[in-house]
Amino acid sequence: MSGEAAFIAALRGLATHPAARGLADDCAVLRFGGETLILTHDAMVEGVHWLPGQDPADVAWKLVATNLSDLAAKGAEPVGVLLGYALDADDTRFLEGLRDVLATYDVPLLGGDTTGGTGRRTLGLTALGRATCDPVPSRSGAQAGDTLWLTGPVGAAMLGFEALKADDQAADTRAFRRPVPRLAEGRALAPQVTAMMDVSDGLLIDSTRMAQASGATFALDRAAIPLPPSLPAARIDDALRWGDDYELLFALAPGVTPPCPAHRIGQVLPQGPHPLLLDGTPPAGKLGYLHD
C-alpha cells in the first residue's frame, strides 16, 4: 500500500472515535471536562511547504498561522501550541518569527520537542483551542438553499509565492509568507454557519470537499469570487486552484447575513451528479494546486 489517499483511508479505519470526525474535518473535536477541546496538527517539510532559502521567521509564522487557521474554521479560541522543531545551522530567525506569531495571536507555547540530524527538515505543530459555541461547525452541514461565502480573496498567496520564487524584491509577498488566520471571523461566524472550513488547498478542491461532506452540490459564481486587484485575468483559473490563502469558506441558511465582511460566491443545491459547479458546469482539470 502506498500513496497519501490510501494511507488516509487506512487511518480512517483506526480513527473510529467520534472526536476524530472520521479524519474528514480540519480538527478533532473532543469533549474534555465540561468544555470542548479543538485539536489540530500540521507538519511542514523543507522544499515542499517552504522554499529553500526562505526566511525562517516566515516559516515559523506560517507553521503557527496555518494551524490557527484550522482552529478559526471551528470558531475556536486558541489555548496553546506544541512545537516539533528540527534544529538548523542557525535558529535565530525562526525564534524571532515564532515570538512574533505567538505574540500577535496571544497564544502560549506549551511544549514540544527538538530533533537533530542532517538532511531534509520537517517541522510539526499541534494547536489546541477551546470551542466557543455548540455545536462546533463542521464541513458537513451545508443544505440545499444555503448561500456560500468567502471571507476574502484567493490567489494572493499564489502571486506572493511566484514573486518570492522569482526573487522579485518589489512585490508584496506577505500573503504567501505571513498568512492571517481568520480567528475573529471564525468566532463570529461559528454560531451562524451551517458548514465552515478554511481554504488551504485551493477554493475549488476545498469547495468540492465541503459539498461532498454535506451530501450536496455547490454552485459557485465565478464573477463573484473575490480576487486580488493585481491578479491578471489569465491567472483567475489558477487562483481558484491554488491554496495557502486561509480564508474561510462557509454556508449560511437562506436569509442569514454574515456577521463579518464576506463575499457571497454561490449557493448550495441538492446533490447532483457533480459535487461542484462553476458557472453551471463542473470545472475542468485539477481542482487543487500541487505546490512545487
Add this chain to the structure above:
Amino acid sequence: MSGEAAFIAALRGLATHPAARGLADDCAVLRFGGETLILTHDAMVEGVHWLPGQDPADVAWKLVATNLSDLAAKGAEPVGVLLGYALDADDTRFLEGLRDVLATYDVPLLGGDTTGGTGRRTLGLTALGRATCDPVPSRSGAQAGDTLWLTGPVGAAMLGFEALKADDQAADTRAFRRPVPRLAEGRALAPQVTAMMDVSDGLLIDSTRMAQASGATFALDRAAIPLPPSLPAARIDDALRWGDDYELLFALAPGVTPPCPAHRIGQVLPQGPHPLLLDGTPPAGKLGYLHD
C-alpha cells in the same frame, strides 16, 4: 545561535505560561474545562531514532509508546493522539504497528497530518492525557530524606539495540523495539510520589535532571540498580548511561512504600556541590548515551 541547548534556552523565554512548566518537565499541564489536560509531543527522525531498515511496525509502536510514557510519568490516563506522518514507499507495516499499539493501550487516534517528499523522514506524535490526581507529579518535588526508586531495569533497550544492529536473530530485541509505557504504575504512583519522570535519556542524566529540578542531590547505590540478567558486568556503566528503557524514576517521602513493584536505588540528600552521586562520588564521563 545554534545547538539544542541554546535553542531550548531561547524557547523557555517564550514559554512563560505556567502550563508549560518552563519546558523543564516531560509534559505540559493545562487546566481545561474543570479538569487537567496533560500534553506531550515527541518526534522521531529516520537514522537518528530508528535504524534504517528497521520494521516500520516497531517504529509506529515506539512513536506512540514513548509519548504514552511521558503521560505515565504524570500519572495521566491517555485520551488520544495526533499523528504527523511522512509517507513512505510502503506504509502497510507502519499501520499494523500503529493499530497494535493503539489497541494495546486503548488510545484513540484523533487526527494529524501526512506529508510527502523525499529524503530523511520525520514522524511526530502528540499525546493527550487526563490527570488522575492533583497535584500532577513534576520533576521538582524531591526532598532531602526521600527515597529513590525505579520501576524496572535499565540497559535492556541498549542490548536490544546492539543485537538489532548486529542482526543477531537469536537475541530478544523487544526492549528496544517495543518499549512498554508504565501507565498503570504511573497512575498508582502519582498520588504518592514527591517527584517522578520516565528514564528516556539514561538513568544518570535523568537522575541529574530530577535532582537539579528539585534543588537536591541524588545519591544512587550502584549495586541496587536493577539490570537485565543477561547484561555483562563490563557493560553496567553503559547501561546506566543508555536511555530508551522508559522505566519510571520516582521519589517517595521517608517511610512511604511504593504501591507497585519497584526497586529502591538511592536516596535524596540536601543539595551539595554535585547533583548526582553514584556510590558516593560524582559519576565520570558522559551521563547520557547519544544514540548513533
